[in-house]
Amino acid sequence: GAGVSQSPSNKVTEKGKDVELRCDPISGHTALYWYRQSLGQGLEFLIYFQGNSAPDKSGLPSDRFSAERTGGSVSTLTIQRTQQEDSAVYLCASSPPGTRELFFGEGSRLTVL
Amino acid sequence: AQKVTQAQTEISVVEKEDVTLDCVYETRDTTYYLFWYKQPPSGELVFLIRRNSFDEQNEISGRYSWNFQKSTSSFNFTITASQVVDSAVHFCALTSSSGGSYIPTFGRGTSLIVHP
Numbered sequence: 001g002a003g004v005s006q007s008p009s010n011k012v013t014e015k016g017k018d019v020e021l022r023c024d025p026i027s028g029h030t031a032l033y034w035y036r037q038s039l040g041q042g043l044e045f046l047i048y049f050q051g052n053s054a055p056d057k058s059g060l061p062s063d064r065f066s067a068e069r070t071g072g073s074v075s076t077l078t079i080q081r082t083q084q085e086d087s088a089v090y091l092c093a094s095s096p097p098g099t100r101e102l103f104f105g106e107g108s109r110l111t112v113l
Numbered sequence: 114a115q116k117v118t119q120a121q122t123e124i125s126v127v128e129k130e131d132v133t134l135d136c137v138y139e140t141r142d143t144t145y146y147l148f149w150y151k152q153p154p155s156g157e158l159v160f161l162i163r164r165n166s167f168d169e170q171n172e173i174s175g176r177y178s179w180n181f182q183k184s185t186s187s188f189n190f191t192i193t194a195s196q197v198v199d200s201a202v203h204f205c206a207l208t209s210s211s212g213g214s215y216i217p218t219f220g221r222g223t224s225l226i227v228h229p
Contacts, residue, residue, distance in 0.1 A: 033216070042221035043204065048214060056214050091158070100146045100208050100215055104158040 002026060004105035006092050012111045013082055021077045021108045025094030032069055033102060034077050035091045043091065049075065082112045115140045117207050119220035126195055127228050134190040134223045136205030142166075145209035147181065147188040148217065153201040164188065195227045 005024040013019050025032050034046040045059035049069045060066070064082075069075040079086055089109050093102035116139040126132050138147065149161040162172065164181045172179050176196075180189045192199055202224045206217040 031215070035219075043219040045216055045218070048216050050214070056216060059216075089156070093158075095215075099163075100217075101148060101160045101163050102150075102158075102217060103160065104150075106155075106157045 004092055004094055004103055006090075006105035006108050008108055009106065010109045010111075012113065014113050015084060016081055018078065018080045019082055019110060021079075021090050021092075021110070023075045023077070023092030023094075023105060025073065025075070025092070026096070026103055027073075028096060029094035029103070030072070030097045031095040032075050033093045033095070034067060034075070035093065036088045037091055037107070038088045046077070046090075079110075082110075084112045086110060087112045115207050115209060115218040117205050117218050117220035119205055119223050121223045122221070123224040123226065125226045125228065128197060129194050131191065131193050132195050132225065132227075134192075134203050134205075134225065136188045136190070136220060138186050138188065138205070138207045140207060140209050142209035145207060146215075148206040148208070149179065149188075149190050150204045150206060150219075151201045152204065152222070158204070161190075192225075195225075197227050197229050200225060200227045 007022045030051045032049040035043040037043050047067045048056040064080045067077045089107040091104055091107045093104045095102050118137045145166045147164045150158045151161055152158045169181050176193045178191045202222040204222045205220040208215050208217045
């Protein structure tokens with residue numbers, strides 16, 4: 001389909017391992033967001049990309065978290081040395097230019113054992 | 114700083130009842146945007162509506178209506194004649210252009226359960 005695509009949909013890893021989560025936004029959408037949703041919690045902002053501008057990383061919880069967006073399209077969120085508190089659903093969203101509404105992917109559920 | 118408060122954690126109704134979901138927001142910006150999103154059990158958040166701060170006209174769309182009041186910083190969402198398919202977590206969100214970044218702040222969500 002033409003929606004936001006995220007992979008993997010589920011990831012189980014051991015504490016201390018690195019993980020990469022991928023987001024493929026809707027074609028033509030210039031803004032891309034990563035949020036984290038823990039069980040029973042709201043959406044926690046992580047990072048925001050807008051076109052070719054420097055990303056807003058103000059929501060990243062620690063230096064173990066990083067993200068990049070290549071060619072203004074696909075984005076990868078990397079979590080190094082995962083901890084159990086990193087377990088959550090990681091949501092990616094994109095937004096077309098000139099609007100403010102977000103289109104979300106189905107999320108990547110991360111479980112750290 | 115922006116803040117969105119959804120005081121109702123969970124609402125349980127019987128089908129065909131009307132239900133209102135409350136949202137109160139805080140922002141120092143004079144231009145901002147308010148949203149409602151819906152997250153059904155399948156998990157994917159879906160955009161429902163956007164209102165601009167300079168447009169207080171309320172809106173009705175089928176069984177859904179939205180009441181935006183700047184005087185009370187509220188943006189409430191009403192479902193008329195609720196249906197089981199309305200069962201979902203509903204999120205209110207706020208975006209302003211603070212610092213040039215349009216980063217939505219979400220409330221914690223209200224879980225709506227509609228019983229048959």
